[in-house]
Amino acid sequence: xxxxxxxxxxxxxxxxxxxxxxxxxxxxxxxxxxxxxxxxxxxxxxxxxxxxxxxxxxxxxxxxxxxxxxxxxxxxxxxxxxxxxxxxxxxxxxxxxxxxxxxxxxxxxxxxxxxxxxxxxxxxxxxxxxxxxxxxxxxxxxxxxxxxxxxxxxxxxxxxxxxxxxxxxxxxxxxxxxxxxxxxxxxxxxxxxxxxxxxxxxxxxxxxxxxxxxxxxxxxxxxxxxxxxx
Numbered sequence: 068x069x070x071x072x073x074x075x076x077x078x079x080x081x082x083x084x085x086x087x088x089x090x091x092x093x094x095x096x097x098x099x100x101x102x103x104x105x106x107x108x109x110x111x112x113x114x115x116x117x118x119x120x121x122x123x124x125x126x127x128x129x130x131x132x133x134x135x136x137x138x139x140x141x142x143x144x145x146x147x148x149x150x151x152x153x154x155x156x157x158x159x160x161x162x163x164x165x166x167x168x169x170x171x172x173x174x175x176x177x178x179x180x181x182x183x184x185x186x187x188x189x190x191x192x193x194x195x196x197x198x199x200x201x202x203x204x205x206x207x208x209x210x211x212x213x214x215x216x217x218x219x220x221x222x223x224x225x226x227x228x229x230x231x232x233x234x235x236x237x238x239x240x241x242x243x244x245x246x247x248x249x250x251x252x253x254x255x256x257x258x259x260x261x262x263x264x265x266x267x268x269x270x271x272x273x274x275x276x277x278x279x280x281x282x283x284x285x286x287x288x289x290x291x292x293x294x295x296x297x
Contacts, residue, residue: 093206095200095201095202095206095221096195096199096200098200098202098206098219098221098239099191099194099195099200099221099223099237100195101244102191102237102239102244102246103188103191103192103195105243105244105245106186106187106188106191107133107188109133109188109268109269110132110133110268110269110271111130111131111132111133111268111269111270111271111272112130112131112266112267112268112269112270113128113129113130113131113266113267113270113272114128114129114263114264114265114266114267115127115128115129115263115264115265116128116129116139116261116262116263117260117261117262117264118259118260118261118262119259119260119262120257120258120259120260121257121258124143125141125143125144125147126141126142126143127139127140127141127142127143127147128140128142129263130272130276130277131186131187132272132274132277133187133188134153134187134188134189135151135152135153135187135189136151136152136153136274136277137149137150137151137187137277138150138151138276138277138279144161144162145161146159146161147159147160147161148279148281150277150278150279152277154170154171155168155169155170155171156168156169156171157169157279157281159279159281159282159285164282164284164285164286165285165286165287165288166281166285166286166287166288167288168287168288168289168290169289169290170289170290185235185237185246185249185261186246186249186261186263194223194235197225197226197227197229197230198223198224198225198226198230198235199223199224199226200221200222200223201221201222201224202219202220202221202222203220203221203222203236204220206219207219208241211238211247211248216240216247217240217241217242218238218239218240218241218247218248219238219239219241220236220237220238220239221236221237221239222234222235222236223235223236223237228254231253231254232251232252232253233252233253233254233256234251234252235249235250235251235252236248236249236250236251237249238250243266245263245266245268246263247262247263247264248260248261248262248263249261249263
């Protein structure tokens with residue numbers, strides 16, 4: 068075989084090897100898609116949620132049932148409840164004896180609350196649509212700050228100014244592909260951290276657990292976030 072033929076063969080083999088290697092690379096967007104597929108396969112989940120901001124910490128139990136039921140019962144502040152049924156968001160604030168109610172658009176119409184939170188299949192689809200994903204350092208699991216847990220860290224940057232969070236950092240368990248921590252930075256440069264622990268999936272949670280009967284003595288304030296579109 069001539070040198071020129073050997074050179075061509077070497078190039079072909081090298082190109083084939085590079086292509087095969089590229090096929091094995093798990094991109095950040097593909098990893099985020101896999102996380103979404105993990106949540107799409109769930110019927111429901113229950114766990115503990117801690118929300119940390121510059122103003123303090125809130126703790127409670129979070130319930131989710133596919134496709135869009137969500138409820139958070141807080142132990143701190145005690146008695147506070149957030150409930151979402153796919154059409155209406157309710158927030159009960161016991162300190163004010165107030166029910167904050169917001170009618171939202173359906174998920175297919177792009178409503179702000181239609182995703183029922185980031186840690187749902189619909190929420191993750193919304194993230195992939197509205198944010199660009201990249202690994203913080205690489206696809207290898209790293210230690211989650213303050214814990215011995217190993218997570219994959221994704222940095223999401225918004226594609227349009229319409230999104231409330233400028234950037235979002237997702238820490239996904241390397242073992243379960245469940246979201247362990249969400250760190251969102253708002254346009255006002257405030258960071259809000261959501262920690263999910265003790266998550267149990269497919270518990271057969273009854274839809275009735277998402278029904279919230281607020282105290283009759285509470286005052287209701289409708290559409291406290293925005294006026295629904297006609």
